[in-house]
Amino acid sequence: MKNMKLVDIVNLDNYIVGDSPDEDEEGTFELPDTIPLLPLRGTVAFPGTVMPLAIGRQSSIKLVEDCPPQAVLGLVAQKSADIESPTGQDIYRIGTAASVLKVIKMPQGTINLIAHGVCRFKILEIVGKEPYLRARVEALPIRSRMTKKMRALVLNARHAAERVFALSPNLPEEASVLLENVQDPSSLADFIAATLNLSVSEKQQILEQTNVTKRLENINRKLADQLEVLELSNKIHGQVRESIDKSQREYFLQEELKAIQAELGQTDRHTEELDQLEERILATKMSKKAQAEALRELDRMSRLPVASPEYGVIRSYLDWMCELPWSISTEDKLDIQRAERVLNKDHYGLEKVKKRIIEFLAVRKLNPKGKSPILCFVGPPGVGKTSLGKSIARAMGRNFIRISLGGIRDEADIRGHRRTYIGALPGRILQELRKTGSRNPVFMLDELDKIGQDFHGDPASALLEVLDPQQNDTFTDHYLDQPFDLSDIMFIGTANYTEPIPEPLLDRMETIELPGYTQGEKLKIATKYLVPRQIKENGLKKNQINIKPEAIDAMIDKYTREAGVRNLERTIAAVCRSVATRIAKGTSRKATIGASNLAKILGPREYEPELAMRTSTPGVATGLAYTPEGGEILFVESAQTPGKGELNLTGQIGEVMKESAQAAWSIIKADADKLGLDEKLFSDFDYHVHVPAGAVPKDGPSAGCAIYTSLLSLLQGRPIKPDVAMTGEITLKGLVLPVGGLKEKIIGAKRAGIKTVILPSRNRKDIKDLPKEATQGIDFVFVNKVTSLVKMVFKN
Structure with missing residues (x-):
């Protein structure tokens, strides 16, 4: 809820302006040296006004509660209405001092405040910020001398304001009465400024002008601008009304013309259109309920003038009803x-x-x-x-x-x-x-x-x-x-x-x-589908290019490690474009692409074998992960630093994966004696587990085995075999639970060159559904407990 809001300034039932008793009342009012400041959002208060204000911000509520009856506070406009907690730099330096007339507490916790603006003031210094702003101020005297020019400005402003009030539909009749009763030039200028549709900055500019003559000159300019806009708007409104009257007259004439044509046995274009729509509705063979609704809408449309907006809405609706295939079907070929x-x-x-x-x-x-x-x-x-x-x-x-x-x-x-x-x-x-x-x-x-x-x-x-x-x-x-x-x-x-x-x-x-494809399946798909399609799409003929199987194998292994074949097709297209360019230049008539030609066309290989390099040091284990793009291998790295036995986790690891890491760490500490680990390892050092790439979010329980093995490898100082990968969820008692996405994970392991995959025993049945090519050359080891991993993953 916004802090406070001046009610619509145009609503003069809630905005009362009157003369000051004396011409220089603003200058003689005894203003305290220090007053609290109440920031206004989206409006400017003027002297001589009685304003209802809705107070909702806590600091402002506190200010009102602290004010005694008839207290004086400063109403200042905010430079930006979006600022929720304004400081001294966020408010204007000139405001209106006001006395509190009445405070009404609302059920919603807000406060309605009625304040009477008395005089202008200038902020000299902000002396308090909490719980609300307080400032040292001085009253601004009003410079006013009745001259012929002043009388002319007052007369012109009064006449222009009367015209604006008459053309403004939102202003009550009382506005003109108030205008006649305001005699003081300064109060007249403030009253008109408050009623005009001006921005906060424009109203603030008028408030800051203490010279009444200059203030009235500014008011007259604003009145002239607004009067011009209102007169133009009134003119446009009249033209629109004349157009509506003309349309109604045309409608009655058209109805009379229809009656005459019916007597003569003639039909007009509109009637023909309605008849055609009725025929289309009946021909679509829609359901009885839909047909009855369509005919009902058609009857409504027939009674509307063509120029009516609703006529077009109904016509579009009937077109949709008629164009839908209510009864049109294709015959199934179930061979x-x-x-x-x-x-x-x-x-x-x-x-x-x-x-x-x-x-x-x-x-x-x-x-x-x-x-x-x-x-x-x-x-x-x-x-x-x-x-x-x-x-x-x-x-x-x-x-x-x-x-x-x-x-x-x-x-x-x-x-x-x-x-x-x-x-x-x-x-x-x-x-x-x-x-x-x-x-x-x-x-x-x-x-x-x-x-x-x-x-x-x-x-x-x-x-x-x-x-x-x-x-x-x-x-x-x-x-x-x-x-x-x-x-x-x-x-x-x-x-x-x-x-x-x-x-x-x-x-x-x-x-x-649909699991990902193996390398052999990708080779056959490329040979049978992808290469012929790209040869055709790149304007080549079959006898102009020959991509050898060894080249496709190299593209699969070195340039496009993926579950599907989309990137493989893009790579084949790049090769075809290269050959097409040479043929178009005339430097070659045909080309044979082998594995040795790819580096020149596609650049250096994008995927290097890194298993042996990454796992050559203790603390690095290879896990298997399932992603929306297919199965991938996942490296889990652990490091040791001096500390107090704390475990830190990085690499955008999700909550489930963090819990798996905590479980693995607890299992290792519980089995420290069985694993031959010194107790000082858990009291004198901190441990950091990181899962690259750090910019990619990761989550899931299947990395539990890999995290356990990575930490154990670091603590025992034993590197893990480079061609071993594992997946499985672990419990605090050391059990290995089954995981999902096994097909994609195994294909990803095969693609990465893994030779041994360690799986939960309860996933043994899932291996039967894998293609033989995916499992060929991979040894599967099934475990029930994490203690079984120790015998299988470390180098001798």
């Missing part, structure tokens, strides 16, 4: 053998995913009226989630729609806006259905894990009705306000990982995981 050929042609590997899609098509063939399950493809970027959706649509002979939900924060993007809003539109679901022209497409909802949420609503909750087979046959868009059947649509979602997806939304979908 299972053909579908298998399409999936095998478009995608390499992914046998489990293809098997599930074929099962779905088989069930659809046997039960065409059954509810379609909602599939959700989960996997790192570049593994083919979106292209799988396109292949499914091609195999079934359906249209394909894709919308990206990444960054959507407004529920209206799904459900649409209500027609009461200007520029309202249906949601993305109905917009895309209108574009595709059929009511049963394959509809891909991309990036489900990146949906946002703010004060506009929760889009994920709006998707619950869309993706529920038991509810989506009566999906109601806010714009359409009529149920539309979405049950024939095959919805497919995609996500990099499932954790950010709300549980109710995830519960409505069947999750199918």
Whole structure:
């Protein structure tokens, strides 16, 4: 709540101005040497005024509570209304001294203060800051001498102010009466300044002018400017009213013309438009309820003039109703053998995913009226989630729609806006259905894990009705306000990982995981799909470039360590562009690209083998992590410094990972005797655990084994084998618990050159689902307790 606010200065019921008893009353008022200061936000107080003020800031409430009845305080304007706790530098030096007339305490804890402005003052020195500002001040005398020029300025100001009051719709009639009763030139100038629509700085400039003649000259200029604006506004208002009267007259004439044309058996263009809309409504074969609503809106539109804004709103609504595919469907091609050929042609590997899609098509063939399950493809970027959706649509002979939900924060993007809003539109679901022209497409909802949420609503909750087979046959868009059947649509979602997806939304979908590709699979995908596509897109012919398999292997290993193949395709495109440039210049007719040519085209290798280098010293262990981009290896580094046995954790480690580190440290201290560790290690030294890269946030319990091994390696002074990686959650009793994301982690370990992977025993069953190429050349060791790690990870 703002500290205080002067009520609308235009509302003269609450703003009273009167003459001072004497011409120089401001100069003769006995002002105390030191007074408390009450900062005003967004307004300026003038002498001779009675002002209601709302007090809400604690310092200001304290000031009012400390003031005795009829106390004098200083009303000063803030230079900026945004400052919550103003200091002496944040207020103007000239203000208005006011006496407190009445204090009213409100139920909300605020105070209403009624103060009477008495005279101008100048701040000489700030003498107190707490609990509120206090200042040493002096009254400013008013220089006023009645001359012919003064009389002329007063007369001109009075006449101009009367005209402004007459043209201002918000001013009460009492304003003119008050204007007539103010005779003193200084009070007249202050009264007019208070009623004019001026900025704080402009009003402050008038307040600081003690010469009444100059003050009236300034007031007359402001009145002339405001009078010009008001007269122009009044003129425009009159023109608009004339235009409205003309439109009404035209409407009645048009209605008479319609009646005459009906008697003569003629129709105008407007009538033809209405007849065509009625024919379109009947031809769409929408539901009976929707059709009745559309005909009702058409009847309303027929009674409105074409120039009416509501006419255009209804016309847009009826266009949307008529353009939606209420009854238009494509016929499914449920040939299972053909579908298998399409999936095998478009995608390499992914046998489990293809098997599930074929099962779905088989069930659809046997039960065409059954509810379609909602599939959700989960996997790192570049593994083919979106292209799988396109292949499914091609195999079934359906249209394909894709919308990206990444960054959507407004529920209206799904459900649409209500027609009461200007520029309202249906949601993305109905917009895309209108574009595709059929009511049963394959509809891909991309990036489900990146949906946002703010004060506009929760889009994920709006998707619950869309993706529920038991509810989506009566999906109601806010714009359409009529149920539309979405049950024939095959919805497919995609996500990099499932954790950010709300549980109710995830519960409505069947999750199918797409793990990353092995090096051999990437080689075959590049040879079969990526290289031919990039040769074509870069304007080359097949006989102009030959990229050898060894070159693709080098790109995979040295330039693009990723779970998918997106960066690999970019790298292949860079090679093709290089060859295309040489051919376009005429310096070469064709090129053969081997592994030795890549450094010249792509630069030095981006990924160097670092396992042996990083783990060659005690205190460094290799863990396995799952990220939205796939599995990766994670180095855990420990260091020892003189201290008191404290454990420090860095590297943007999350709360769960910090708890794993504390558990590992407690286990080591508890088993110090069994591990042969000196007790002085825990009392004379501090230990620092760091997980590079420090700029990347990390969290999760699966790093427990790696942290334990890193600390034990440091304490025993024994380096860890460079080709060993581990994952697993640990308990305070030393048990190793199973973890998730195992497929991606193993593929990431394989990609990094790991030879031995240590896993929790309860993850043994998950190894069976891994492709043989991912597990080939890797020894898997399963452990139940962390004490078993000691025998397996250290060099002899």
